[in-house]
Amino acid sequence: MPPLKLFSLDSGADFARKVADALGELLAEHEERDFVDGEHKLRPLDDVEGADVYLVQSLYSDGEHSVNDKLVRLLFFIGALKDAGAARVSAVIPYLCYARKDxxxxxxxxxSIQYLAGLFEYTGTDCVATLDAHNLAAFENAFRCRTLHLPAQPLFVDFAEAQLRDDDGPLVVASPDVGGVKRAEAFRQALGERLEREIGSAFVEKYRSADQLSGGTLVGEVRDASVLIVDDLISGGGTIRRAADAMHKGGARRIFALASHGQFCGDALEKLGRLPLEAIAVTDSLPQADGSDKLQVVSCAPLLAEAIRRLHEGGPAVELSL
Structure with missing residues (x-):
């Protein structure tokens, strides 16, 4: 079995160390230099010849680097790893940029998701793993290299069980829009099996034109129920705000918002904190700052570590995608 090497860009090192700890490995050393003209250079300092390499990095904008800057750095580093003789390079990207334009x-x-896939394929990426892509079919169809899609559903089932263990009232899992009904239904079934009880379903109609949202009609019964609104991403927060408002007007007793990725652009988290939400739960696929006492972060690092372990040892990694 080839040696396992785990890398991260400097901007993703904090999260990658969590994955490394869960995996029982150390992050491999690399050099990342910025030049005065804005160009940069990345190279592995550890020997990677013949190695099975995993590069852990979410692709998002922050105060230092744009999403495009991080993407180019990641692609160039993958190319450098292949040129240095790595037997296999897998990009483990908890949050995948441009996945919404599918x-x-x-x-x-x-x-855009197809063009992104072409860039990874051109640099020789052997596998792309991500957490809860916006559109699973589009993600899988865009790439010609191997993909591994990791749903955050098991993490949130654990979270929901802890919150609702002593709740004897009716429970409902809701989608904030029609497009997320399948995701919410899968979560409803998994949670129902865990709690061994019937759980209702609901959704909110939503229409989007450019950045303008409309709609808001609730479909389903939520009166006196504890409602879990399930989505893949909270960005500006408008979708969750509309859904939470619809649940509140529908008579919901408790309301939770669960999302795999918490972008919280601008003052989104502050605005969500003023809603009748008992908790807003997201994973740490994106770094989370202290901004609301309602925010609860569920770590996805152990899940990604297990995916890396199974990919390295020859499986069965695909079982994690179910």
Missing amino acids: RRTKLRDPL
């Missing part, structure tokens, strides 16, 4: 909704729209 279909044409207007004339001459781009298919």
